[in-house]
Amino acid sequence: MNKLPKSKVLLTALLGLSLTAGLMAAPAKAEEKTEIVIWAFGEVIQRGLKLEYEKLHPDIKITAVKHEVDGLHNKTTIACQSKTGPADIIAFEVPYSGYWRTGNRSACFEDLRKMKTSDTNVSAGIAAGLSANDIKKNYLPWRWEQGVAFNDVVMGIPTDVGGLQVAYRTDLFKKAGLPTDRVAVAKLWPTWEKFIEVGKGYVAKLTPAEKKSGKAFIDEAGSIYGAIMNQGTTKYYQADGTDAGKLVYKTNPQIKKAWNTAVAAHSAGIGARLGQFQNDWYQGMGKGAMATILAPAWMLDFIKKYAPQTKGKWDIADLPGGGGNQGGTELAIPSYSKKKQAAYDFLTWYLAPEQQLKVFKSYGLFPSASVLYDDAALLEYKDEFFNNAPVGKIYAKSVLNLQPIFEGEKQRIIDTTFGAGLGRVAAKKESSEKSYAKVISDIDKLLKN
Amino acid sequence: MSLIKAGKGRRKAPLTPWKKQQRKPIPGVPSLNGRWGYPAIAPFFVIFLIFGVAPVVYSIYIAFFKWDPLGESEYNGLNNFIFLLQDSDFWLAIRNTFSIWALSTFPQLIMAIGLAAILRNRRLKWKSFWRTIFLVPNITSIIAITIVFQQLFGRDYGIINGLLGLIPGVDNIDFLEGVIPSHIQIATMITWRWVGYNTLIFLASMLAIPDELYESASCDGATKWQQFRYVTLPSLRNTITFVLIVGTIGGLQVFAEPQQLAPDGGSSKQFLTLTLFLYNQAFLNYKYGYAAAIGIAITVIVLMITTINFFITRKISGEGK
Incomplete structure (x- = not known):
């Protein structure tokens, strides 16, 4: 009685095992689609282009999972720690690029210099055998560098570049007796000091009722700080030959200049104190609470979406003090992905100049592929919403004027700390000097221990 | 049967638990x-x-290291804890957390008991509908709640400031920048989300109070208020303790609401809570070791409060007997 069940059990187990094995093997024999999983955020992966690629390659399925920017950063860190994860492509924001470029963290991503395109996209104009070094020439040099680690590993390929220009309301400018033509407007403010002066003149002409309802010249005077910081060559870290860079947040004159200008704008009362992407900001846009916004190219889409009633009342003029930038994303392949080749082929296609141009026209994300900047299709593109401004031409000018900036490990949190300091000044909680001293001591604390 | 018989000989290793059960x-x-x-x-x-x-x-x-998950870590001894005690942000976070907790818990308690007393009313129509609808805020995503409450509390276009503006001479309140105003905003969000849940708990507890108590009270000439004060409330004592304890644990974990309003906790960290402080040190400042030390500190605080709760509970239930 005892022996018989044992053999029976063995037999059943064997039968079961072979059956399971057979079942599991069966689908593998059939033609299965290769699934590329992408972790991204916002509109980084455009649905239209994704469908187009799937149509070109019936054997590929692309799954894009949306995240929040900070949440995705943590998820990427954790996945890299355990060297496993479902993602084949991961997006990271430029403010985080300093983190990934530092130390040995670039090992989390595949070195794209070692990848080679296959012949799958030849018909779409992408030759076989291209490494990242071969396609580098297509992109804006300083923007490309943001995806390259300090040990020269190419971690990511840039998607869009923010650029930064002034979006302004022609109707409100006219009411205040200011010129409305974009060339004449740009001439009003060659420098930031002039910009503040124009703002003062605008605010002086507002009625008391308008002032009480919070209307002013610019949405958030604090945004001037970031714009000026990006116009320099150094932020909080200075290149000194080491990976970490030298911390110069106490000595860099650019910081003082940006801080003082932003504070001057606050005390001149030209800011409506509407924090960007806060609820009041969205509402204020349609209500004429601000006559100007320092807008990266990707923000134009926000203005269209949240203030559709202002169509045709906007125009875009040059930023005071030269070029500008805000934001941008890199797409990278994690080193533990098992479908690196398929992922790389998709990346090189998705971020090729041709596709970037399509994204620009449909969503307004400005291409990082600088070969497009003298392309007539980009230069002649006009946006009805912004009074037929040649958006492509204006933003190309903005990003070509910039120098590469050394982005260090804690760039983002240092930036946030300065932003909070300006917020305290704007809310009249602290004087400029006191708040600045607090910012410095807060950063000391962040870096200590 | 044959198996049981065969097993009888092997006392040291019984074949089935059923056999052991037979023994005891x-x-x-x-x-x-x-x-x-x-x-x-x-x-x-x-x-x-x-x-x-x-x-x-x-x-x-x-917690005893300078910890980098993707790089080198070095032993840091007790420095993380020493640094924590000297960090003004930590004490600020404690202040904020308890202020938000107090502002959300006590009004919530009173509202929940009041609502439960209304829901208990026998003449109330559509009982199930009301009970269900009270739970809806609880299953709404915090992000959605934040968006709605930002519309209410907005400085320039918020509904509350819109109403305040009708009174002449009253300026708009900047709910996000002030210390107490921002705590009120967050506490309101928490209250809105949890008051229905607590109402249902109080309701369940009230329904368990025998009707005879009310009948004899009304025979003795007690008014509705006196019935509530001397019959309902004393019977709710244990439930109140339960709600307080759960509320305290929840209150120490307030994270998503302030993070949605401003990830850094406000320009002068006026609504930086303990968990947000921990999160920011780990994931924005990459000090994982320090964040772990903060986590331990939070645990110690929770233990301390639980002890206090324990003694209060014991005292209350002792009085009840």
Whole structure:
């Protein structure tokens, strides 16, 4: 009685095992689609282009999972720690690029210099055998560098570049007796000091009722700080030959200049104190609470979406003090992905100049592929919403004027700390000097221990 | 039958738990004691070990390091804890957390008891509808709640400031920049989300109060208010304690609401809570070891409050007897 069940059990187990094995093997024999999983955020992966690629390659399925920017950063860190994860492509924001470029963290991503395109996209104009070094020439040099680690590993390929220009309301400018033509407007403010002066003149002409309802010249005077910081060559870290860079947040004159200008704008009362992407900001846009916004190219889409009633009342003029930038994303392949080749082929296609141009026209994300900047299709593109401004031409000018900036490990949190300091000044909680001293001591604390 | 017989000889290793149960029968209780008991409870404990105990042990370990998950880590001794006690942000976070907790818990308690008393009313129509609708805020995503409440509390276009503006001479309140105003905004969000849940708990507890108590009270000439004060409230004592304890644990974990309003907790960290402080040190400042030390500090605070709660509970239930 005892022996018989044992053999029976063995037999059943064997039968079961072979059956399971057979079942599991069966689908593998059939033609299965290769699934590329992408972790991204916002509109980084455009649905239209994704469908187009799937149509070109019936054997590929692309799954894009949306995240929040900070949440995705943590998820990427954790996945890299355990060297496993479902993602084949991961997006990271430029403010985080300093983190990934530092130390040995670039090992989390595949070195794209070692990848080679296959012949799958030849018909779409992408030759076989291209490494990242071969396609580098297509992109804006300083923007490309943001995806390259300090040990020269190419971690990511840039998607869009923010650029930064002034979006302004022609109707409100006219009411205040200011010129409305974009060339004449740009001439009003060659420098930031002039910009503040124009703002003062605008605010002086507002009625008391308008002032009480919070209307002013610019949405958030604090945004001037970031714009000026990006116009320099150094932020909080200075290149000194080491990976970490030298911390110069106490000595860099650019910081003082940006801080003082932003504070001057606050005390001149030209800011409506509407924090960007806060609820009041969205509402204020349609209500004429601000006559100007320092807008990266990707923000134009926000203005269209949240203030559709202002169509045709906007125009875009040059930023005071030269070029500008805000934001941008890199797409990278994690080193533990098992479908690196398929992922790389998709990346090189998705971020090729041709596709970037399509994204620009449909969503307004400005291409990082600088070969497009003298392309007539980009230069002649006009946006009805912004009074037929040649958006492509204006933003190309903005990003070509910039120098590469050394982005260090804690760039983002240092930036946030300065932003909070300006917020305290704007809310009249602290004087400029006191708040600045607090910012410095807060950063000391962040870096200590 | 043959199996049982065969097993009779092997006393040291009983074949089935059923046999052991035969030896020590527990009347009326089918038991899994013996050989199958541990495997039966194993799934929970294995998962708890992996996802509960292991991370706790690990974070205690890394609290003594300068920890970089993707690079080199170095031993830091007690420095993380010393630094924590000297960090003004930590004390600020404690202040904020308790202020938000107090502002959300006590009004919520009063509102929940009041609402439950209304829901208990026998003449109330559509009872199930009301009970269901009270739970809706609880299952709404915090992000959605934040968006709605930002519309209410907005400085320039918020509804509350719109109403305040009707009174001449009153300026708009900047709810986000002020210390107490921002705490009120967050506390309102928490209250809105949890008041319905607590109402249902109080309602369940009220329905358990025997009707005879009310009948004899009204025979003695007690008014509705006196019935509420001297019959309902004393019977709710244990429930109030329960709600307070759960509210305290929740209050110490307030995170998503302030993070949605401003990830850094406001320009002068006026609504930086303990958990947001921990999160920012780990994931924005990459000080994982320091964040682990903050986690331990939060645990100590929770333990302290639980002890206080324990003594208060004991005192209250002692009075009840």
